[in-house]
Amino acid sequence: MTTGPNRILDEFAKxxxxxxxxxxxVKREVETAFRSQAERVMNSLEVVQREEFEAVREMAIKARAENKALAARIEALEAKLASLAGQTGEAATPAASPKPRAKK
Structure with missing residues (x-):
């Protein structure tokens, strides 16, 4: 057993x-409470989470690329249709739609 100043220092160190x-x-408790409160506030503000934002962003990029590809395809088909119509001597305008019936 220790006596004197060493015992006091040991007790103080303990x-x-x-x-x-x-x-x-206490630090962990405060951090947990703060994060919980911050998450609650963010949810009440309806702020989108980063993962959801990135997923929608990727979908938008893919949709833009598809739209460009489809526009190029339409232009190619219209050009082909115009060249075929030019070969047969027809005008390259689409057929007129029938007139709407008069209301009674």
Whole structure:
């Protein structure tokens, strides 16, 4: 058993170690509470999460690429149709739609 100043210093060191552990526990509790409150506030503001934003962004990029490809395909088909119509001597205009019936 230790006596004198060494015992007092040992007890003080043990007390400080316990206090540091308790402080870390309190720190974790505060961080958890803060994150929980921040998440609750963000959900009430209906702010989109990063993952959802990235998914929608990728969908938009893919849709734009598809639209460009389809526009190029339409232009090619229209050019082909115009050249075929030119070969047969017909005008390259689409057929007129029938007139709407008069309302009674």
């Amino acid at each position: 007390l400080m170690t316990d206090a540091a552990g308790a402080a870390q526990g």
